[in-house]
Amino acid sequence: MRIVLRTALVLMVFAVVGVWADHTAREHAKPGTPVAEVRLSAWMAGLFGGGAAASIALMLSFVKRR
Secondary structure (H helix, E strand, C coil): HHHHHHCCCCHHHHHHHHHHHHHHHCCCCCCCHHHHHHHHHHHHHHHHHHHEEEHHHHHHHHCCCC
16 A cells, blocks of 8 residues: 555656646746747656656655654
């Protein structure tokens, strides 16, 4: 059951950070930038940020605690 909870936690971290990075990238896009370019860069920021945060969360979830 622990593995299921850890997996759910990592997936939630990935989703939350990914969506947050996506929205942040769209907010900071320069006016007049083509929509396709903004969308692509926002999606890539979301995937990178979510993946990095999920990797860190995964490593921290498997650290043995005393």
